[in-house]
Amino acid sequence: MDYRIKGKYAFINAGAHGIGEATADLLSQEGASVIVADRDGAALQEKAHRWTGVVEADLATADGVEQATAYVLATFGRAPDILVNNLGVGNSASFEEISDERWARSFEINLMGCIRTCRALLPKMAELGGASVVNTASDLAKQPEPTMMDYGTCKAGLLYFSKALAVQYAPKVRVNAVLPGPIWTQMWSRPGGIVDQLVESYGVDRETALKRFLEDRYMPLGIGQPEDVANAIAFLASPLAKFITGATLDIGGTLRGLI
Numbered sequence: 001m002d003y004r005i006k007g008k009y010a011f012i013n014a015g016a017h018g019i020g021e022a023t024a025d026l027l028s029q030e031g032a033s034v035i036v037a038d039r040d041g042a043a044l045q046e047k048a049h050r051w052t053g054v055v056e057a058d059l060a061t062a063d064g065v066e067q068a069t070a071y072v073l074a075t076f077g078r079a080p081d082i083l084v085n086n087l088g089v090g091n092s093a094s095f096e097e098i099s100d101e102r103w104a105r106s107f108e109i110n111l112m113g114c115i116r117t118c119r120a121l122l123p124k125m126a127e128l129g130g131a132s133v134v135n136t137a138s139d140l141a142k143q144p145e146p147t148m149m150d151y152g153t154c155k156a157g158l159l160y161f162s163k164a165l166a167v168q169y170a171p172k173v174r175v176n177a178v179l180p181g182p183i184w185t186q187m188w189s190r191p192g193g194i195v196d197q198l199v200e201s202y203g204v205d206r207e208t209a210l211k212r213f214l215e216d217r218y219m220p221l222g223i224g225q226p227e228d229v230a231n232a233i234a235f236l237a238s239p240l241a242k243f244i245t246g247a248t249l250d251i252g253g254t255l256r257g258l259i
């Protein structure tokens, strides 16, 4: 597929694994120069040969975002044409279990990382003309569940933020969001990840727990792959989507809201 992004400069945050990694690879294969930021330095070093540059930073902190965006501006010698804000971490917990500290931490990860990165880069991206931002939200932003309230609340905020930015920066920078349903990444598969959390709450084995989760929520497309989201991000970031801004694209699991 030719997304017409050859020669463009792209910055992907939280891109060492999962959806961010698939997006970085796809944009790179399409001929863009790609910088990936992540806190997982070992994974970045292992995968660095696939991209133009990597920067290790904790993007849930002001210092980390400052360090990563400074690296991007210095390495490219200018602002990126494409910014993908992919940082997000969610874990199940009951409402009563989510302390003030956890709410604050979730806010830093799931909202402030994106906000700080946009504040650092968008004014400069606007000077380029034709730049675009894609933010990774979640189906939970539109389909609230009681088990991930901190995460879902931040992701809903991300939709408001994306639309407000789209208004402010039109026509110079387009800003869109993708809302993935369940996607098979380490968020699900890692020890203690969502599958293990489901095993604990349903009291069944891993395979049955995942199947039951998808059935309970009417998710007939099942679980998606990182490339399914990467393709949507690449499209929204590309000139093929030049007439799309302020949009929120449902991917997969959001179908459950229709019945």
Ligand SMILES: NC(=O)c1ccc[n+]([C@@H]2O[C@H](COP(=O)([O-])OP(=O)(O)OC[C@H]3O[C@@H](n4cnc5c(N)ncnc54)[C@H](O)[C@@H]3O)[C@@H](O)[C@H]2O)c1
Residues within 6 Å of the ligand: 014, 015, 016, 017, 018, 019, 020, 037, 038, 039, 040, 057, 058, 059, 060, 061, 086, 087, 088, 089, 090, 109, 136, 137, 138, 139, 179, 180, 181, 182, 183, 184, 185, 186, 187, 188
């Ligand atoms: N996987 C899903 O089912 C799903 C569904 C909806 C939305 N999302 C969203 O997609 C995005 C990517 O999720 P994924 O499933 O690919 O996750 P993932 O766990 O595979 O990857 C997340 C990446 O973020 C990095 N990271 C975490 N905290 C960081 C920090 N403080 N600073 C820098 N990097 C940090 C990790 O090292 C990792 O590389 C997130 O915003 C997530 O909320 C995922």
